[in-house]
Amino acid sequence: MELEFLNIGILSWITFLPIIGMIIVLILPKTNWNSIRWTSALFTGIQVILAVIIFINYNRTLPGVNDINSFQFVEKVNWITVQSFPWVGKIDIDYFVGIDGLSVAMVLLTALISFIAVFASWNIDKAVKGYFALLLLLDTGMMGVFVALDFFLFYVFWEVMLLPMYFLIGIWGGPRREYAAIKFFLYTLFGSVLMLLVMLALYFSVTYVDPQTGEKVHTFNMLLMMNPAHYEPNSLLAGLHTFWRYIAYIGLFIGFAIKVPIFPFHTWLPDAHVEAPTAISVILAGVLLKMGTYGLLRISYPMFPDAMVYFAVPLAILGFINIVYGAMVAMAQTDFKKLIAYSSISHMGIVILGMSALNTQGVTGAIMQMFNHGTITAMLFLIVGVIYDRAHTRGLNEFGGLANQMPKYTGVVTVAFFAALGLPGLSGFISEAFAFLGAFQVHRWITIASTLGIVLTAAYMLWTLQRVFLGTLPEKWKTLPDINGRELFTLVPLAIIVIILGIYPSPLIDLMNSSVNHLVEFVSNGAGMSMPKP
């Protein structure tokens, strides 16, 4: 299925539309706030429409993962060619994009969250033009990461995001914004330079034979990197279960783990979340964190199946630590936003635990959790934003009895909180159940221990609900207005998705099912081939 407009495929449109929007925003006069906002809304809105078109036209039976023919909406154009010399081979870098079951859910999520983020940014009142321009640039970077199938392209998109994020936190953030922004920047850059080295090592290890000239060409093509047959004998990463492959895997892992973030690389997250403006927290939790787990699925799994199997138990333990540690720290928070930030760490632990199971249920649960966490946590941050805009404080203990004062708000909050604590009937439950079910078959004790996290999550969520919404309303909050139309507009679509996917998760599961099956099979075969047989 090819969807094209002006000979440019739909994935290029969905990726680069925000850049067009950014250019228009930059041309607009800087005092005309409304036209800047509506331009951003328009372009992210078109992005959502394109995402819906992708959702409708996506062929659910094709697996993708390592097979170019079953990727969808593929575009492949030669981007950079460097001729060969006796001492260096030909270099080909392609503009190569396409989606499969691993990425399609993330593309939908990114479009949705970006659109909502524009509306959540409506009350930004300083340097509006710069804000929306950077937001749109960030949008392109995120979308690009999820569609890129060439490692070089992937890396460029991965890094393009850093700078807008730095400025979005650093200029429009809270009191400690400078510290939070630079911490985010340094952490992520540290991870990505390690990824750069692994990318280069893979590049020099993988070749394919050019069918026309018969010469060997090194490549950044991710799909070729997944095939052991393309590895040059005696190259650094050839073979399976070698020292350098483990080192390369760990290098990549640190790069992705910082983004997720996995303990002990998580310390940037609470700072960044607390200081970032609401919409940026939404994007950070909703999309950016998923890039880490997506990277593990797209790159670490199929390219290093041997290391993935070898390190499955440590990975599960890290997942357990994230779940329980995140939940325990969340429980101790008195700042509403910090609490949500730590709950986010806890929930991402479930993704890690599900992935470490290396079976269909676990990985399906992980990808579903990525999507559901994206929607649920986006809601939670929007909720914090609503109360902060009105009260200018986020102290949990300063509130009480808001349920009577802000009934509509309380209704939405209840949906989000129950979804976050995994109440059956809401989307969070399904994905957590899948992830635990998958993990239980493989890492029995770790999974059992991890379920403690669910209890803790229920505890801090309900306790928060009680502290903020029940009890007596302090005198000073008697004038708080209820949630307004714009805020409802950002929250209700997410709430609807959360409820629908809670009752009927098939639309989401169908998207990824064949890819996940294929991935799991591919990884177990890939790693199993050279495992010493007893």
Place this chain on the structure above:
Amino acid sequence: MLQQIIDSVRIFQPEITLTLVACVVIILDLVFKNRPRMLAITLLIGFFITGYYLIQQMTGMTVSAFGNMFLIDPYSIFFRLLILLTSIFIVVFSLMSAELYNGKRKLGEYYVFITTATLGMFLMTGAGNLLMMYLAIELTSISSYILAGYKKEVPDSNEASLKYIIYGAVSSGMMLYGISIIYGLTGSLDFYNINTAFQTGEVNFLALVAANVLMIVGFGFKISAVPFHFWTPDVYEGAPITITAFLSVASKAAGFAIFMRYFFTAYYDPVTAALSGTLATLSGFDWNIIIAVISVATMTIGNFIALWQTNLKRLLAYSSIAHAGYMLMGVVVLSSEGVAAVLIYFAVYLFMNLGAFFIVMLIADKIGSEDIESYKGLGYKAPFMAVSLSIFLISLTGLPPTAGFIGKLYLFAALINHQWIWLAIIGVLNSVVSLYYYVKVFRNMFLRNIDEEHEQLKFNPIQVIITILLVAPTLILGLYFSPLVNLAQASVNILGLK
């Protein structure tokens, strides 16, 4: 013999043009007193003619002039083009620098010495003989000493010049001593004959190591590698900013050009037909370990000292030390791939570093300070310049989609391919450290003093156009770099072959 000289003169046109330009500028300065703009334009015309001749020479062939004294090969042409481009930009910068015109200073000599320094650098890139190399280095250095002290009434500038002379004299003396030892060992000053001597006869190993260490002192001074870098920050801070930019790009490029040529032609092993670095006589002694250590020290010390700097010009000085360290990584791998990476790096470094210095100069002319503190709120006072400066600094950090990333990519690619993994890891960690001090500049420009009322700084259209001319390659080469990489790789292809 006579015929050979006549032939040589014919292919020596770029250098002859430069010499003539220097003479014309002196005469014009004598005839028309104090007309700096006219001199600058004469100089630019001369540089463009030089460029025309240089492009004529791009045939892909290696030609030697004056009995191997001077080699015209794609490698030297690549570097000469970079140096010429830098000189053109510097002359244009000088036209706009308020600092230089301040106090009705006479600029005749200034332009003459830029020309002679350029000539010296040209000769450095193509020198095929130790004596020629030494003379070229001296011509460049002496011109640079004078240029560094050109703000005569400013004590800092005098200090810069004096420090530069003292360090320069000591290191060139050591280099000369090294040259004399090599001459004693091999009986020749010609790179190729030295190479032949190593292949045929036994050479005293210890004397050779000593000689080359002395040579490295000389080269290390030119490229400001640690521990021969002590002059750099003071000279860069004290010199007029145009000269700082000139030294940090052109002088460094010429230093690298001769450094690599000497090591790769004199120690080239024709048997393995690869730039293996060490000949049979030198087996058991890896030159590249010494260079690797210098490289690590250079980038780490450059970056860490840059962290504490509060003056942007000084910060860029330390950052340029760090960049020399990165480029040395390309020399360490001792292969054409590494050399190509250095060439690529220089091409992108030219645009990003000149761009950064240019904007610092323009801003200093407006606000009268180079302190990072005084950049607060600049992003709102001069948005275009602030964004451009950010692009240059991002590129210096090495983040995509800027050209700096491509430069770093090729360096690390060469290291990874030759399994210098530990060096590559130190290199990438250094670029993370460098982010921190470059970000200090963004932070002041964009994150501070946002809410104040800002008076817009005005820049004239020519300044904007020059900035665009530097920003555009910085961005375009980040996204489409095949022409540059093709050219660079073609330029090292015959290095080491006679």
